[in-house]
Structure formats: structure tokens, C-alpha cells
Amino acid sequence: MDDDRIADIVGQWGRERPDLDPTPLLIIGRIQQLAAVLDVALRPPFAAADLGNGDFDVLAALRREGEPYTLTAGQLSQRMLVTTGAVTKRVDRLIARGLVSRSVSAADARGRVVGLTSAGVALTDRLIEEHLANEAAILRGLTDSDRRTLERLLAAMNRTLASRGFGPEGESQAR
Amino acid sequence: MDDDRIADIVGQWGRERPDLDPTPLLIIGRIQQLAAVLDVALRPPFAAADLGNGDFDVLAALRREGEPYTLTAGQLSQRMLVTTGAVTKRVDRLIARGLVSRSVSAADARGRVVGLTSAGVALTDRLIEEHLANEAAILRGLTDSDRRTLERLLAAMNRTLASRGFGPEGESQAR
DNA sequence: TCGAGTTGTCTTCCATGGAAGACAAGTTAG
DNA sequence: CTAACTTGTCTTCCATGGAAGACAACTCGA
Numbered sequence: 001m002d003d004d005r006i007a008d009i010v011g012q013w014g015r016e017r018p019d020l021d022p023t024p025l026l027i028i029g030r031i032q033q034l035a036a037v038l039d040v041a042l043r044p045p046f047a048a049a050d051l052g053n054g055d056f057d058v059l060a061a062l063r064r065e066g067e068p069y070t071l072t073a074g075q076l077s078q079r080m081l082v083t084t085g086a087v088t089k090r091v092d093r094l095i096a097r098g099l100v101s102r103s104v105s106a107a108d109a110r111g112r113v114v115g116l117t118s119a120g121v122a123l124t125d126r127l128i129e130e131h132l133a134n135e136a137a138i139l140r141g142l143t144d145s146d147r148r149t150l151e152r153l154l155a156a157m158n159r160t161l162a163s164r165g166f167g168p169e170g171e172s173q174a175r
Numbered sequence: 176m177d178d179d180r181i182a183d184i185v186g187q188w189g190r191e192r193p194d195l196d197p198t199p200l201l202i203i204g205r206i207q208q209l210a211a212v213l214d215v216a217l218r219p220p221f222a223a224a225d226l227g228n229g230d231f232d233v234l235a236a237l238r239r240e241g242e243p244y245t246l247t248a249g250q251l252s253q254r255m256l257v258t259t260g261a262v263t264k265r266v267d268r269l270i271a272r273g274l275v276s277r278s279v280s281a282a283d284a285r286g287r288v289v290g291l292t293s294a295g296v297a298l299t300d301r302l303i304e305e306h307l308a309n310e311a312a313i314l315r316g317l318t319d320s321d322r323r324t325l326e327r328l329l330a331a332m333n334r335t336l337a338s339r340g341f342g343p344e345g346e347s348q349a350r
Numbered sequence: 351t352c353g354a355g356t357t358g359t360c361t362t363c364c365a366t367g368g369a370a371g372a373c374a375a376g377t378t379a380g
Numbered sequence: 381c382t383a384a385c386t387t388g389t390c391t392t393c394c395a396t397g398g399a400a401g402a403c404a405a406c407t408c409g410a
Binding site for chain 3: 383384388389390396397399402403404406408
């Protein structure tokens with residue numbers, strides 16, 4: 001039952017470097033492991049639609065923005081916390097699939113406005129349901145009270161990191 | 176003060192798809208975001224040593240194994256939860272840096288035994304101290320009680336995922 | 351209004367890691 | 381002992397994303 005990878009690692013360090021405190025790994029290591037496992041666990045719906053996780057990020061960002069489901073490349077870059085170069089590539093792939101369109105901004109000829117096509121809206125609306133259902137299923141093992149506690153503690157960690165200068169200004173995703 | 180990306184996303188979904196419950200994102204989205212931010216926040220010591228995060232994974236796995244600081248390529252693959260192909264590449268890079276060595280296993284001529292050089296041990300011992308200190312600093316915003324709670328809840332999530340068939344048999348890291 | 355910045359996006363190049371196949375070395379049934 | 385299978389690692393090819401530079405378009409002060 002105790003195939004807890006992280007606990008094992010902590011045990012090993014405790015033996016090899018008893019002068020150090022390896023217990024931060026119980027939290028930080030687990031968060032990292034969870035993120036990786038979650039990516040795999042939540043992937044199937046996107047894989048079935050032949051979409052990369054990152055590509056769905058684009059669709060979701062546009063969809064939740066509300067009508068007319070448009071954002072500039074720069075805005076997408078901010079919301080998804082990836083470089084504009086990555087945005088270009090994600091959008092290129094989605095255009096090839098007919099899920100989004102790109103046009104020159106009316107207000108600023110440098111800007112590119114990316115918008116969901118009707119096919120894009122339809123697909124996103126379908127996928128987000130599955131996606132949230134999967135997330136809910138994963139959290140089913142926690143009580144309501146546990147969930148609230150977990151939210152609070154994770155938010156607290158986020159704030160700590162932000163205050164140390166590592167706010168979400170260059171990382172992450174959320175889908 | 177409320178530049179909470181995830182909370183904003185939840186709010187947007189709540190407006191656009193009031194039929195769905197977006198609150199799982201408050202946990203899962205935050206975990207994903209945290210993992211990404213943590214990677215950046217914890218990177219400096221490795222970057223200073225001109226090491227990829229993944230490369231340090233190899234050094235740490237060998238070091239915490241204890242003397243004689245050796246593992247086969249396959250064992251490294253299991254501990255780090257990456258493919259053997261990735262192991263080959265990581266080890267190649269570390270060999271070029273003189274931090275590990277690779278030799279044919281005495282017991283099984285197919286096997287390759289990877290071992291820390293003395294330079295590798297020295298560097299790893301130095302980096303792990305910095306690394307754990309950084310992790311401890313990040314957790315400084317949480318009380319002891321909060322930490323225990325967080326450990327428990329994260330471990331619970333891990334178990335839930337494992338029971339759904341997504342145990343760490345194909346993902347993650349822990350450094 | 352002109353020229354020096356600045357900005358928004360794309361392009362190019364690079365690094366990392368997965369998937370799948372190649373292969374030598376081990377194992378095992380007969 | 382041998383043929384067939386399995387295993388451990390490496391190789392090749394591919395996909396994704398970052399970094400840095402290219403560039404056109406915008407802004408602003410003089």
C-alpha cells in the first residue's frame with residue numbers, strides 16, 4: 001500500500017544527508033508529481049479530439065472570454081503564460097484544423113485577432129464539459145471541507161511565491 | 176491584491192457556462208500553475224551550475240541512493256519517471272560534464288551502470304542543500320499545521336489518481 | 351511631420367523529451 | 381543446445397516550447 005514515491009525519496013535523503021531537512025519534498029515534490037500525473041489523467045478528451053493540451057488552452061481562453069470569442073495574440077500569450085512564439089504555433093495548428101481564425105486587428109495593424117470559429121466554439125463547449133467532469137471525478141476523494149482547505153493552502157503558496165517575485169508572470173497553465 | 180489568475184478563470188467560466196461547475200480549477204488549476212511556478216522559482220541553483228532540471232534529477236537519484244552511488248539506466252528511468260531514451264540523453268550530457276560515468280554491467284551485459292563521479296557527488300551535495308533551502312523558504316508562509324494538512328491532502332489526491340489507474344507509472348518528477 | 355524609440359507578432363534556431371524501432375544479450379521450452 | 385521470446389538500452393524521428401532577433405506598425409517629442 002505504501003508505494004509513495006515521494007515518501008521514499010524523503011526517506012533516502014534522511015538516511016544519506018541527515019543534516020538536511022527533506023520534508024519540503026512532501027509538499028513540493030508531491031505538487032510536481034501531481035501536476036505531471038494530472039496532465040496524463042486529464043489528457044484523454046483532448047487526445048481523442050487530436051489536440052495538444054496546449055492547443056486546448058487557446059480554445060478555452062477564447063471561449064471563456066465570451067462573445068465574440070476573440071483575443072489578440074498578445075492577450076493569449078498573457079492568459080496562457082507562454083511566449084508569443086508559442087502562441088503563433090498553437091494558433092497555426094488550430095487554424096489548420098479550422099477551429100480558430102486569425103485576422104489583422106482593425107485598431108492596430110500589428111495586432112492579430114484570433115477568434116473561435118463556430119466549429120471551435122462547438123468543440124470547446126463539448127470538451128470543457130468532459131474536462132471539468134474529469135477534474136471533479138479526481139477530487140471526489142476529498143470532502144467539501146478538505147477541498148476548501150486545499151484551495152486555501154494552494155492559494156497561500158501562490159501568494160508566497162508571487163511575493164518572492166515568482167508570480168504567474170512567465171509560467172504555468174490552467175486550462 | 177486580487178490578481179488571482181485561477182479565480183478569474185473560474186469567474187469567466189461561471190459567467191459563460193453557468194451550467195457547469197468550474198470550481199475544480201481552484202484546486203487542479205492551482206496545482207498546475209504552482210508546479211510551473213515552482214520550476215522557475217527553484218531553477219536558479221541548477222541554472223548557475225549549467226544543469227537542466229532534468230539533469231539534476233539524475234544526480235539526485237544517484238546521490239540519495241547511497242554508496243556506491245550507482246543505478247542502471249532502467250532504474251533511473253523508473254525513479255525519474257521518464258523514458259529510457261530520456262535517460263540516455265541526460266546521462267550523455269552529464270558524462271560530457273564529467274559528473275557521472277557509464278559502464279557495462281558486470282551482471283548483465285545489456286545493462287549500463289551509471290555512477291556519480293567524485294565531482295558529481297560534490298556538486299550534488301552542494302546543490303541539494305541550496306535546493307532544499309529554497310523549498311523550505313517557499314513553505315515558510317505556511318504554519319506547521321498547514322503543512323501537515325497540505326501533505327495529507329496532496330497525498331490523498333495522489334492516492335485517488337493512483338486508484339484510477341494513473342499512479343506514478345509514467346509521469347512526474349520530484350528532484 | 352520626422353526620426354528615434356517602442357510594441358506586437360512572427361521567424362529561426364535550439365533544447366528537451368516521448369514513441370517506436372533496432373539490437374545485442376538473456377532466458378526458456380523442448 | 382537451440383530457436384523463439386523477452387529485456388535493457390540506445391537511436392532516430394518528431395513535437396512542443398523557449399530565446400532572441402527580424403520587422404512592420406505605432407507613438408511621441410521636438
